[in-house]
Amino acid sequence: MNFIKFHKKDIYISIISLLILISIALFIEHPWPRDFLVSIFSFGLLAMSLNMLIGFAGMVSFGHAAFFALGAYAFGLLLQNENFVMYFGQFSIPIAFVLSVLITGLYSAIIGIICVRLNDIYFAFLTLAFQMFLYSVIVSWVSLTGGDQGLMGGIPRPPFLGIDLSDSIHRYIFCSIIFVLCIFILRILNKSNFGYTLRLIRDNSERAEFIGIRVLRVKLICFVIASMMASVGGIIMALFTSGAYPEWAFWTQSGEAIFMIMLGGVSIFIGPLVGTILLRSINDIVQIYSSHSDLVIGIIIMIVVLGLRKGLVEYFLEKISFKKK
Amino acid sequence: MLNIKNINKSFGGVVATNNVSLSFEEGSLSSIIGPNGAGKTTLFNLITGKIKPDSGEILLAGENITNLSPREIVLKGIGRAFQIANIFPTLTVKEALMASLASRLGISEKLFKPFYSKDLQNKSEELLDTLEMNDISDDLCSNISHGDQKVLDIGLALSLEPKVLMLDEPTAGMGPEERWQMVSTIERLWKLKNVTLIFIEHDMDIVFKISQKINVLRYGSLIASGNSSEIKKNKEVIDAYLGEDFESI
Amino acid sequence: MIDVDALLNCFGVASCAVNQLTSGLIIGMLLFLVASGLTLIFGVLNVINFAHGTFYMLGAYFAFSTYLLTESYLLSALIGALGAGFFGILFERFLISKVYGQDILMQLLVCYAFILITDDLVKIIWGSEYLSMGVPDEFRLPPFRVFGGFVPPLYAFLIILSLVIGVITIFLISKTRFGSIVRAAAENAKMVSALGIRVPLYFALLFGLGCALAGIAGALGAPVRSLTPGMGFGILIESFIVTVIGGMGSIPGALIAALILGITRSIGSVGFPLFVDGMMFVIMALVLIFKPTGLFVKGSSK
Ligand SMILES: Nc1ncnc2c1ncn2[C@@H]1O[C@H](COP(=O)(O)OP(=O)(O)OP(=O)(O)O)[C@@H](O)[C@H]1O
Ligand SMILES: [Mg+2]
Numbered sequence: 001m002n003f004i005k006f007h008k009k010d011i012y013i014s015i016i017s018l019l020i021l022i023s024i025a026l027f028i029e030h031p032w033p034r035d036f037l038v039s040i041f042s043f044g045l046l047a048m049s050l051n052m053l054i055g056f057a058g059m060v061s062f063g064h065a066a067f068f069a070l071g072a073y074a075f076g077l078l079l080q081n082e083n084f085v086m087y088f089g090q091f092s093i094p095i096a097f098v099l100s101v102l103i104t105g106l107y108s109a110i111i112g113i114i115c116v117r118l119n120d121i122y123f124a125f126l127t128l129a130f131q132m133f134l135y136s137v138i139v140s141w142v143s144l145t146g147g148d149q150g151l152m153g154g155i156p157r158p159p160f161l162g163i164d165l166s167d168s169i170h171r172y173i174f175c176s177i178i179f180v181l182c183i184f185i186l187r188i189l190n191k192s193n194f195g196y197t198l199r200l201i202r203d204n205s206e207r208a209e210f211i212g213i214r215v216l217r218v219k220l221i222c223f224v225i226a227s228m229m230a231s232v233g234g235i236i237m238a239l240f241t242s243g244a245y246p247e248w249a250f251w252t253q254s255g256e257a258i259f260m261i262m263l264g265g266v267s268i269f270i271g272p273l274v275g276t277i278l279l280r281s282i283n284d285i286v287q288i289y290s291s292h293s294d295l296v297i298g299i300i301i302m303i304v305v306l307g308l309r310k311g312l313v314e315y316f317l318e319k320i321s322f323k324k325k
Numbered sequence: 326m327l328n329i330k331n332i333n334k335s336f337g338g339v340v341a342t343n344n345v346s347l348s349f350e351e352g353s354l355s356s357i358i359g360p361n362g363a364g365k366t367t368l369f370n371l372i373t374g375k376i377k378p379d380s381g382e383i384l385l386a387g388e389n390i391t392n393l394s395p396r397e398i399v400l401k402g403i404g405r406a407f408q409i410a411n412i413f414p415t416l417t418v419k420e421a422l423m424a425s426l427a428s429r430l431g432i433s434e435k436l437f438k439p440f441y442s443k444d445l446q447n448k449s450e451e452l453l454d455t456l457e458m459n460d461i462s463d464d465l466c467s468n469i470s471h472g473d474q475k476v477l478d479i480g481l482a483l484s485l486e487p488k489v490l491m492l493d494e495p496t497a498g499m500g501p502e503e504r505w506q507m508v509s510t511i512e513r514l515w516k517l518k519n520v521t522l523i524f525i526e527h528d529m530d531i532v533f534k535i536s537q538k539i540n541v542l543r544y545g546s547l548i549a550s551g552n553s554s555e556i557k558k559n560k561e562v563i564d565a566y567l568g569e570d571f572e573s574i
Numbered sequence: 575m576i577d578v579d580a581l582l583n584c585f586g587v588a589s590c591a592v593n594q595l596t597s598g599l600i601i602g603m604l605l606f607l608v609a610s611g612l613t614l615i616f617g618v619l620n621v622i623n624f625a626h627g628t629f630y631m632l633g634a635y636f637a638f639s640t641y642l643l644t645e646s647y648l649l650s651a652l653i654g655a656l657g658a659g660f661f662g663i664l665f666e667r668f669l670i671s672k673v674y675g676q677d678i679l680m681q682l683l684v685c686y687a688f689i690l691i692t693d694d695l696v697k698i699i700w701g702s703e704y705l706s707m708g709v710p711d712e713f714r715l716p717p718f719r720v721f722g723g724f725v726p727p728l729y730a731f732l733i734i735l736s737l738v739i740g741v742i743t744i745f746l747i748s749k750t751r752f753g754s755i756v757r758a759a760a761e762n763a764k765m766v767s768a769l770g771i772r773v774p775l776y777f778a779l780l781f782g783l784g785c786a787l788a789g790i791a792g793a794l795g796a797p798v799r800s801l802t803p804g805m806g807f808g809i810l811i812e813s814f815i816v817t818v819i820g821g822m823g824s825i826p827g828a829l830i831a832a833l834i835l836g837i838t839r840s841i842g843s844v845g846f847p848l849f850v851d852g853m854m855f856v857i858m859a860l861v862l863i864f865k866p867t868g869l870f871v872k873g874s875s876k
Contacts, residue, residue, distance in 0.1 A: 002439075003437070003439070006439040006441075007439070054679065060677075060678050060679050060682065062624075062682055114859055114862050114863060117866065118862075118866065120678050121616075121620075121622050121678060122818075124622075124678055124682060125622055125624075125814050126818075126862070128624075128811070128814075129811050129814055129815065129855070129858070130855070132807075132808075132811045133851065133852070133855045136851040136852075137851075137852070140848060140851070141848070188437055188439075189436060189437070191439060191440055191441075192435060192436055192437055192438055192439060192440055193424075193427050193432050193433050193434070193435040193436075193438050193439075193440050194433070194434055194435060194436045194437075194438075195440065196416075196420065196423070196424045196427070196433075196440045197424065197427070197428075197433045197434065199413070199415065199416060199420075199424070200413055200416070200421075200424050202415075203412075203413035203414050203415055203416065204411060204412065204413050204414075206411070207407075207411045207412065207413065207481070209394075209395050209396050209399075210373070210395055210396075210399055210405060210411075210482075211399065211424075211425045211428050211429075211481055211482075211484070211485060212396050212399045212400055212428040212429065212433075212485060213396070213428055213433060214396060214434070217434075218433075218434060221434070221436075225436075251807065252686075252690070255682070255683075255686035255690075258679065258682055258683060258686070259683060259686070261679075262679065262683060266679075292694050292697075292698065294690040294691070294693065294694040295690070295691055295694035295695065295698075297687075297690060298686075298687040298688070298689075298690030298691035298694065299687070299691060301683055301684075301686065301687035301690070302669070302684070302687045302688075302691075305673070305680055305683045305684055305687065306669065306672050306673075306684070309680075
């Protein structure tokens with residue numbers, strides 16, 4: 001009860017956001033807002049979970065999209081397996097969901113044990129290297145993953161508890177709920193003892209050790225949780241596209257996620273989500289006007305990083321508070 | 326309480342600690358002095374497990390703690406503040422103490438337990454009272470004055486309720502007035518908490534005023550150990566501090 | 575998973591073994607050049623150049639175009655190296671040096687953006703199809719016979735030249751005035767600039783040198799590899815693995831580690847073709863677990 005009282009505000013915000021998201025599906029028939037929002041749910045979770053590493057704990061990972069992709073592939077492969085669907089019947093989707101998250105957690109624990117001991121430069125590069133390892137496995141293991149082409153043939157989505165995920169409205173509402181729930185969990189983690197321990201480590205890991213914190217263990221736990229959250233993002237994308245694609249495991253996906261965080265600002269809890277919306281919108285607009293979107297996005301990144309030296313959101317917040325004074 | 330036996334440590338060719346043996350009585354207030362580079366901080370690092378000795382033993386209340394990790398040593402009851410205030414820039418003073426208290430209570434890894442609990446808040450307010458830092462409790466650690474940062478560093482160590490409290494140059498970088506304020510804070514905390522307190526200090530006035538026992542290091546070796554009057558008369562110490570007139574202090 | 579028969583068949587026959595070893599050496603030596611640039615930049619500037627592979631790509635494309643114009647392989651290699659070095663200096667001066675000492679997040683983003691931009695520019699200038707330079711005229715000679723195997727002269731030349739370049743680099747860093755200034759500045763930049771030496775200039779030159787090493791590897795390898803935008807990224811990861819195994823900052827370590835990887839790759843292509851990449855990562859992970867500083871470096875990566 002204490003818990004509810006303590007998080008009252010966050011619970012209200014979550015419920016209201018969820019209601020708004022659902023009403024979008026009920027009142028707007030055109031699929032575009034739903035499609036756009038589902039991609040925000042998915043990549044938003046990637047960015048928000050990455051910010052748990054970068055913003056909360058100061059662990060700059062350059063390979064976070066690996067876990068996003070692993071979640072998607074695990075989910076897709078499980079459901080494409082006829083025996084699996086036969087065995088679990090109408091519970092296939094929830095069970096595949098949970099299993100995929102757990103598989104990702106296990107994999108990230110193995111990677112994490114190797115990586116969390118290293119200093120920040122090594123950590124960034126190593127997470128990147130392991131991401132490219134996963135990418136090369138996905139691309140070369142054609143018989144299982146479909147290689148370059150991605151997971152083909154669609155992902156079966158047997159209905160469960162009256163929810164039919166092949167229906168676009170059902171799917172959208174399901175994804176909204178999962179998304180809001182995950183963001184809520186991240187919020188609780190951020191305000192919990194664990195969240196503050198992460199801040200200690202980010203600020204000064206040596207001192208943290210000297211007040212009795214098990215630094216490596218805490219970092220590892222954080223790494224695993226963040227990876228599992230990213231895998232949920234991947235699962236949402238797999239549900240949405242009814243497939244999984246090697247690009248999700250490619251390094252540029254991680255680079256993009258880092259830029260989303262920077263755009264929105266690492267210091268604001270919801271910042272990465274704002275960053276996701278900004279970058280997705282920029283991407284969509286650039287793709288309409290230019291066939292060289294990488295070039296344009298690259299230039300935009302340079303301008304933001306070298307020109308503003310902080311996220312757009314932080315930049316404008318500072319401008320506003322400056323004017324008020 | 327704390328016994329150091331024949332500790333040695335060298336870095337490459339530099340002998341930073343040369344066969345040092347020392348003991349600190351329970352509840353005593355001792356100081357370690359010596360010229361720059363004498364190996365004082367190194368000795369602290371050895372005791373607190375930040376670096377491992379090449380040989381020798383460290384005993385805390387009879388228990389061998391030589392090869393434990395910094396964290397294990399902290400939990401055994403040796404708290405430490407650093408030569409350069411070692412704090413958490415983006416947390417507020419109160420949050421830093423609360424987080425440290427959470428660690429003491431063994432709840433720092435609780436994933437879903439709200440950090441701003443009544444219990445932690447009350448405990449941290451008590452500690453803020455003890456440290457006389459109530460008025461700056463909501464300031465960011467990076468924004469408070471240098472002196473306050475040093476006090477907070479001590480507070481972080483104290484929050485773990487240590488048996489032995491080790492302070493590395495608590496008055497470093499302070500003006501005269503601030504210095505003596507710090508000295509009275511140290512004395513007050515020592516009496517209040519009943520800890521065994523060891524501090525490193527360059528200011529001889531302070532050293533002679535408050536230490537019950539003074540240990541002098543030079544080139545990594547312990548050259549003298551005793552109370553103020555003994556140290557003031559010691560020939561080797563006078564040599565080490567050539568030019569300083571001890572008798573007059 | 576491992577095809578023992580194929581391995582035995584190949585390594586039982588001298589000619590096949592020689593062929594595999596030569597190709598392993600080529601892979602290894604080119605990788606060594608790229609990795610030595612990466613490790614050099616890290617050793618001195620304490621920056622990991624995440625855009626290092628880009629300079630490998632630029633070297634290859636510059637060499638390709640020069641070869642089309644001049645039909646001289648050696649000139650192409652030289653232009654490849656110089657071009658990559660030049661762009662390396664520009665990159666250092668105008669982009670990456672702006673974020674020295676800042677959050678690693680900023681460095682990552684600058685490199686990420688730089689890779690996006692250059693890959694796209696290469697696509698615009700040279701197209702996105704695979705390009706191939708082919709064996710240059712100078713080296714259309716009958717192969718040497720070694721133990722019943724054939725070693726094309728180009729391969730022998732590449733291996734020897736890479737080794738020579740490596741030795742020159744070590745000499746440059748450890749024995750020349752340039753090297754001692756750079757090393758001193760790495761230790762204490764303030765002190766060295768107080769002596770009236772323009773430290774930023776030296777840092778830029780060193781960065782350029784590192785990039786030129788990547789560039790010449792791309793250029794030299796152009797006849798034996800195909801060119802494509804984005805080709806730099808794979809080699810970046812491999813040269814990172816090399817520096818982890820050999821130890822960050824150690825050029826001799828990079829040589830040995832690169833050879834280990836090269837040979838692993840060529841043996842792997844016979845014995846465990848699907849697991850070649852995996853094997854590299856396994857080796858790296860083992861090194862990280864048992865000797866995180868790398869096999870040939872003392873000190874700490876923590
Ligand atoms: N990690 C290390 N690596 C190499 N040498 C070290 C290391 N730590 C200390 N030293 C050397 O050991 C010697 C003792 O250093 P230490 O910091 O203990 O001196 P100190 O007595 O605390 O001096 P100060 O009064 O300046 O703080 C010095 O010569 C120092 O250079
Ligand atoms: Mg010291």
